Amino acid sequence: MSVQAINAERQIWVYTQMLRIREFEEHVKRTFTEHPGVIRGHTHLADGAEGSIVGSLCHFRAGDAALATYRCHGYPLALGSDPKAMMAEIYGRVVGLCKGLGVGAGIPHAAGAAWAAQIRKKAEVVYCFFGDGASKQGAFHETLNIASLWKLPVIFVMENNGYNVVTTSEQEDANAANGEPLAVKAKAYSMPGVTVDGADPLAVYAAVGTAVERARAGAGPTLVESKVYRLSAHGNIIAPPGVPLHYPEHEAITVFGKREEYEAALRGDPVPRFRATLIKGGVLSAAKADELGAQVAKEMDAAVSFAVNSPFPKLESALENVYA
Ligand SMILES: Cc1ncc(C[n+]2csc(CCOP(=O)(O)OP(=O)(O)O)c2C)c(N)n1
Numbered sequence: 001m002s003v004q005a006i007n008a009e010r011q012i013w014v015y016t017q018m019l020r021i022r023e024f025e026e027h028v029k030r031t032f033t034e035h036p037g038v039i040r041g042h043t044h045l046a047d048g049a050e051g052s053i054v055g056s057l058c059h060f061r062a063g064d065a066a067l068a069t070y071r072c073h074g075y076p077l078a079l080g081s082d083p084k085a086m087m088a089e090i091y092g093r094v095v096g097l098c099k100g101l102g103v104g105a106g107i108p109h110a111a112g113a114a115w116a117a118q119i120r121k122k123a124e125v126v127y128c129f130f131g132d133g134a135s136k137q138g139a140f141h142e143t144l145n146i147a148s149l150w151k152l153p154v155i156f157v158m159e160n161n162g163y164n165v166v167t168t169s170e171q172e173d174a175n176a177a178n179g180e181p182l183a184v185k186a187k188a189y190s191m192p193g194v195t196v197d198g199a200d201p202l203a204v205y206a207a208v209g210t211a212v213e214r215a216r217a218g219a220g221p222t223l224v225e226s227k228v229y230r231l232s233a234h235g236n237i238i239a240p241p242g243v244p245l246h247y248p249e250h251e252a253i254t255v256f257g258k259r260e261e262y263e264a265a266l267r268g269d270p271v272p273r274f275r276a277t278l279i280k281g282g283v284l285s286a287a288k289a290d291e292l293g294a295q296v297a298k299e300m301d302a303a304v305s306f307a308v309n310s311p312f313p314k315l316e317s318a319l320e321n322v323y324a
């Protein structure tokens with residue numbers, strides 16, 4: 001079996017989802033200046049990873065599952081969640097996707113979901129997204145071992161953005177420090193490990209497609225290292241009440257003084273890059289691309305208005321989902 005080439009209509013869908021993710025993240029970011037003090041918590045943006053997210057999820061079909069980290073706005077957007085409900089969740093409103101009580105998840109849970117899929121025997125797969133930093137946790141290694149041993153249908157997509165908050169991969173990762181791709185970690189658990197340019201959705205589509213075929217066929221997991229560059233700082237600054245929350249500059253600049261690295265990343269921005277690819281390939285006209293951009297901006301403006309004008313959960317509801 002080989003991965004089918006992606007048709008023009010699907011390529012436009014990919015570009016549209018990339019734009020939606022970017023615009024959603026830009027709106028979250030702007031919130032801190034346009035509605036200061038409204039979001040009191042931490043937000044982490046996926047700008048820069050759009051091509052990787054959408055290229056991966058192109059293969060998603062009913063019954064599959066996807067798990068993410070705190071940098072998690074892109075996946076549900078591409079999979080069809082309502083951006084209004086998502087924005088309301090970030091604003092902590094009762095009409096949010098998780099009723100304003102959103103929490104995170106993790107790598108071992110993906111193995112559990114994949115085990116359930118294996119038992120159901122419907123060729124369903126699990127997409128497990130996580131960062132390069134997360135691959136230093138014991139849970140990552142335990143999960144890869146059991147997933148390979150039991151041939152669980154899971155695709156481990158490591159979004160390697162080269163940073164773990166304020167440290168670089170080279171400072172934290174033995175493979176990176178020795179100039180090796182992080183995909184070599186797969187070798188220790190006898191599964192395929194591939195490295196792909198995460199800024200190129202079509203390259204990610206191909207790499208993840210091969211992994212999905214393997215998983216659906218019962219042959220087990222794959223580790224896909226998708227190289228991306230996060231275009232915002234790790235997260236917004238958490239400040240005491242009264243002090244405006246904001247996004248600082250990227251750690252490449254604030255911690256390492258590597259302004260040129262960051263500017264090069266901006267020049268390689270995957271969203272305009274894919275737009276140019278589609279226009280050059282005759283898949284999309286510049287006018288149509290602009291039209292899509294305007295539509296998506298309006299969609300996300302509406303999401304912010306909805307969130308700002310929605311009620312908070314009742315104080316008493318804070319204990320409703322606490323079991324221990
Ligand atoms: C077990 C554990 N150790 C440390 C932390 C603190 N921490 C939060 S995010 C983060 C960096 C994660 O980096 P990475 O997985 O590469 O994700 P990225 O933010 O780059 O997308 C760390 C160390 C944590 N949340 N959990």
Ligand SMILES: [Mg+2]
Pocket residue numbers: 131132133159160161162163164165
């Ligand atoms: Mg990282």
